[in-house]
Amino acid sequence: MDIRNLAVNTIRVLSVEAVQKAKSGHPGMPMGAAPMAFTLWNDVMNHNPKNPNWFNRDRFILSAGHGSMLLYSLLHLFNYGLTIDDLKNFRQLDSKTPGHPEYGHTVGVEATTGPLGQGLAMGVGMALAESHLAAKYNKPGLNIVDHYTYVIAGDGCMMEGITNEASSFAAANKLSKLIVLYDSNNISIEGSTDISFTENVRARYEALGWDTFYVEDGKSLDDILAAINEAKKTDKPSLIEIKTKIGWDSAKEGSASAHGEPLGDDNIVDFKNKIGWEYEEEFYVPKEVREYISESSKKGELKEEEWNKLLEEYKNNYPEEAKEFLMSLKKDLSDDVFDEEFYKFDKDDASRGYSGTLINRLAEKIPYLIGGSADLSPSNKTEMKNTSYYSPTNREGKNIHFGVRELAMSAISNGISLHGGLLPYCATFLVFSDYVKPTIRLSALMNQQVLYVFTHDSIGVGEDGPTHQPIEQMVMLRSTPNISTFRPADGKETAAAYEYALKKKDGPTVFALTRQKLENLEETGKDALNGGYVLKDLGERIDIILMASGSEVKLICDAAERINKLGYGVRVVSMPSPDVFDKQSEGYKNSVLPKEVSKRVSVEALSTYGWDKYVGLDGIKIGMEGFGASAPANSLFDKFGFTVENIVEKALSILD
Structure with a gap:
């Protein structure tokens, strides 16, 4: 033989x-x-x-x-x-x-x-x-x-x-x-x-x-x-x-x-x-x-020795390109990426719009960013404007046409990440994260830094109806080990989500982003990096805590004003990332949600599953118990109780 x-x-x-x-x-x-x-x-x-x-x-x-x-x-x-x-x-x-x-x-x-x-x-x-x-x-x-x-x-x-x-x-x-x-x-x-x-x-x-x-x-x-x-x-x-x-x-x-x-x-x-x-x-x-x-x-061994000599020659002949190439292999970030301008926005926008702005800001400073959408780039707002699309005739393009292939898109992104030298993002609607689940689980299991941009994040999708309105998907994603999820309330929280994602190199990050416009709130900011934080306290004491994520944060801010006018002290908590919040110290978590305050209300236009650990036995969860319906977003929010009036009514029911 x-x-x-x-x-x-x-x-x-x-x-x-x-x-x-x-x-x-x-x-x-x-x-x-x-x-x-x-x-x-x-x-x-x-x-x-x-x-x-x-x-x-x-x-x-x-x-x-x-x-x-x-x-x-x-x-x-x-x-x-x-x-x-x-x-x-x-x-x-x-x-x-x-x-x-x-x-x-x-x-x-x-x-x-x-x-x-x-x-x-x-x-x-x-x-x-x-x-x-x-x-x-x-x-x-x-x-x-x-x-x-x-x-x-x-x-x-x-x-x-x-x-x-x-x-x-x-x-x-x-x-x-x-x-x-x-x-x-x-x-x-x-x-x-x-x-x-x-x-x-x-x-x-x-x-x-x-x-x-x-x-x-x-x-x-x-x-x-x-x-x-x-x-x-x-x-x-x-x-x-x-x-x-x-x-x-x-x-x-x-x-x-x-x-x-x-x-x-x-x-x-x-x-x-x-x-x-x-x-x-x-x-x-x-x-x-x-x-x-x-x-x-x-x-x-000989092949690598030859390559090392080639790389040295490359460094001598093309020092700037070599520096960028080696930086990309390490996924280094320059000190000025997350400066004050990164957190500034000229106008109110949907969080998918804020995300699109941020992707383009990042593209200017991070040469190794690459990504695209499952044929939804105009809706996901994921196109990098300063570069072209990858194709057989244009390999340098950084935008990728994945086509209507959500499952393969995520696996391909995992492969890009595993290869090294690039940071991939991919995008679709949040409801279609169901198609992505097996592969995003592997992103988490392999500790791969892949960014998942999921837009149309709630019943706020509106007219497309229940097939396109996510309910249980955030529960699925939040419960998966080593996935960090963010559902930001405005532009600054979206910026914080991207900062967190780019600094977390040992796992994927999910962005759940709205279709509808969100007002930039005065109190939001980098504290969102903690996953949950106090937006404001109204009154000299805390009688009740209102907490929410995403588009519902503005609702609890307005509801808090009304409840405070009735003589109650109200704390408003934004919770863009419960899983990141859970990783904070017990001291920090108690400073945001004091154990002695048992009257609490959570508001999220998604499944209520998972909010129990924050609202406790004496609290109330306002959310979706079934699927949505086909109608304009405002009509749906009224129908399913995502209104200031309903939040106030529910809060008063446990205060009285």
């Missing part, structure tokens, strides 16, 4: 043994896909295990994340820091080898995958980022950004809708440095894919606008390598369908049971015999394999 095939079999054996020891996992996919994965890592990709974060490395994503032992075996063999003990601890508590690959947890994992299709979609974002940065910074003979994105995806990935959305976008933008290796084994958990998936995947991708290639023998390393080399010559994204068999060479070959359960001790013995594995020790790596891969890995 030649050394390359021995290395492939080492990957396969390590994978099945780890799954068997864990008594849990997916052995079949690594057994079938090991040849294509090894070919990529050994013969194709530029990567340096001694510096996994080398910027100009090729990116690799295992979209079929259930086959994680394939990736962990590669990371071990290529000396990324995973030990044999780590492989033995597969799927165990606190191990470096969790059930699905987790970004930031295991060195060498480029993206958290497992939810099928998301890895491929994130790969699209990485390829976009590479093409944009290359167009922006490369100079003749000095290509400091020049790398590929490779994805291994399976039948499950191809079934998921997100894959088609993202692949359609990739084709429209001719992301030619994206190459997807399709592990075509025709098996899913329930059995043969024919029971539910009979399409011709290559024909679909050709129709989308990809170049496609076919490898009939998924064990042929030479055929796989030849197909990848051909794919690198095209001006389109490429899909290489590689025919494999799940659980190859085992008693479970080609069966559904090879997908998600261990092979069994006896079957592993038979498997080793069939492939000519002559080593008795478990988790054994032949010495010649270690030596071969160690020598092969030196190619990546």
